[in-house]
Amino acid sequence: MASLITCPHCGTRPKEEFSIRGAAGPERPSPTARDEDWHRYVYVRDNPKGRYQEHWHHVAGCRRWLVVDRDNLSHEVFGVTDAAEFERARVAK
Amino acid sequence: MSFHDLYRHVLEDLVTGFSTDRNANHLAVARRPAILSVLAAAGQETSVAEALHAVENAAPRFCGPSEWLLVSRTLSAEHLADALFDIRGALVVDQSEGKVLLSISGPAVRTVLAKCVAVDLHPEAFAMGQSANALICHLPGNIARTGDDEFEIVTPRSFAVSVFEELLEMGREHGLTRNFTE
Ligand SMILES: [Zn+2]
Numbered sequence: 001m002a003s004l005i006t007c008p009h010c011g012t013r014p015k016e017e018f019s020i021r022g023a024a025g026p027e028r029p030s031p032t033a034r035d036e037d038w039h040r041y042v043y044v045r046d047n048p049k050g051r052y053q054e055h056w057h058h059v060a061g062c063r064r065w066l067v068v069d070r071d072n073l074s075h076e077v078f079g080v081t082d083a084a085e086f087e088r089a090r091v092a093k
Numbered sequence: 094m095s096f097h098d099l100y101r102h103v104l105e106d107l108v109t110g111f112s113t114d115r116n117a118n119h120l121a122v123a124r125r126p127a128i129l130s131v132l133a134a135a136g137q138e139t140s141v142a143e144a145l146h147a148v149e150n151a152a153p154r155f156c157g158p159s160e161w162l163l164v165s166r167t168l169s170a171e172h173l174a175d176a177l178f179d180i181r182g183a184l185v186v187d188q189s190e191g192k193v194l195l196s197i198s199g200p201a202v203r204t205v206l207a208k209c210v211a212v213d214l215h216p217e218a219f220a221m222g223q224s225a226n227a228l229i230c231h232l233p234g235n236i237a238r239t240g241d242d243e244f245e246i247v248t249p250r251s252f253a254v255s256v257f258e259e260l261l262e263m264g265r266e267h268g269l270t271r272n273f274t275e
Contacts, residue, residue: 016228
């Protein structure tokens with residue numbers, strides 16, 4: 001696991017200051033989407049090996065939700081963004 | 094330095110009690126500080142931050158985006174809340190009874206803090222007046238630089254005993270003393 005995360009608000013901190021929620025990739029379906037879509041969004045995960053995006057909460061720091069872009073095999077971190085900015089960028093696409 | 098400081102028995106503190114005379118390295122506990130939590134409404138972050146920095150006899154501590162603690166040793170919480178009432182977009186909650194303010198200082202202060210705070214406190218990385226939320230002795234708190242060799246720590250009241258005891262333990266090899274300040 002990546003042991004140092006550079007929070008965009010707080011700077012470089014150890015992983016002990018964070019809690020990890022899970023994949024940031026899945027997009028929330030619309031409230032009227034089919035049950036199958038909601039089932040997939042809530043329960044089904046790919047569990048990839050390698051680079052992927054994950055929600056981290058900076059519990060002991062700024063208490064913001066972050067999206068950490070990292071490789072879960074090599075421990076390399078490619079970038080950290082505030083989850084609100086991440087979501088705005090995704091909506092803008 | 095007295096004879097006892099040079100030839101301390103390993104059980105010295107436990108037998109005779111901890112010294113309250115101030116050493117070079119010292120931990121001071123503010124007896125009744127005013128500590129207010131301030132949030133900025135969306136779009137008002139910059140103006141609220143500027144207004145907080147302009148408040149006299151009080152210092153804003155950065156917690157996260159749009160969030161600060163305003164700390165004062167001389168003003169009452171009521172006085173500060175009144176002063177903040179006019180700041181547009183500022184949401185203020187008095188936290189004075191729920192937080193504890195510690196001040197740790199001395200030539201070994203960074204060596205002591207390096208054992209229990211994972212923030213780079215070198216002056217080039219953490220300048221005078223800078224502050225941050227971080228784990229302090231395994232517990233969430235806020236740390237601020239108030240001098241070359243002086244830092245202020247704000248910790249929740251319920252964690253204060255644990256943080257205080259651990260800071261004393263970490264500072265023991267440097268003769269860290271402690272007392273109350275008004
Ligand atoms: Zn943070």
